[in-house]
Amino acid sequence: MLVPLLRKRYTAMLEIYLVEDNASEAVVDVWMLKLLDRLPVIPLPLRQPDPDVPLDLAAVLNAIYDEAAYNLSIDYRQVPPPPLSKSDNLWLENLIVPLREE
Template sequence: MATLEPVTVPLAFDDLDEIRERWIEIKRLPDRSLVTVIEILSPTNKTGSGRIEYLEKRKQWIRQPVNVVEIDLLLGGHRLPMRGLLPTGDYYAFVSRSNRRPNCDVYAWSIRRELPAIPIPLSIPDPDVLLDLRAVFAQTYDGAPYGESINYSAPLDLPLASEDRAWAEQQARAGAMEPRAGT
């Protein structure tokens, strides 16, 4: 049987290294007009050229009569630019209602608190709906092999105060995997 040795050649894919970002859009029927955008910030959204691209996309949303909800469950990277000081917290949800700009409701919480439910604004006069982040995180965790693929006994390399890092490591080692962002 004749065999050949392969020659390795890179693929001609311009976007091979491109990371595709996803977000959720809530639209009004029957005209499918955009009502609310929900974005869970990724590391790409928070650093480098990806941050610049994200902030441009964000600016386009905010210039429209669209509600924008941004959820930041990452300790690293830059926070979203705001005109005022952010409340103290490890994690944030930013709810920018189209009818209340330039103001934005900011929800902040520490690593030691459960993930909250946050309001998702719809078109006026429709009431907000609550997005239960804890339930979403739990369902995602339970539906994927994180328990087998993550070494919960390893030291955490997170930008936390030493007492918060020790607490998070203890939670991981104890197997008390209550759904919390970043642990």
């Protein structure tokens, strides 16, 4: 959960997930992303002695989107919440134009 100060500053951040390595509970990695940034590949910790495995969050999100057929249930003509900045809104408009034509 975001602390109140961060919640006000990062209104477009909807969810936060923590991937924690039990061997070093006091150490966490944080990825701060803007809407236009590609989701990162993060190390997914496994139990020792196995090494971390890379998890491509963008690939996972794209696969889930395709598998769940969200393109059939999301009305891309509607303005998405939360409100976006002008530059983010322009980026989004260019991104979803092909989706509106499907």
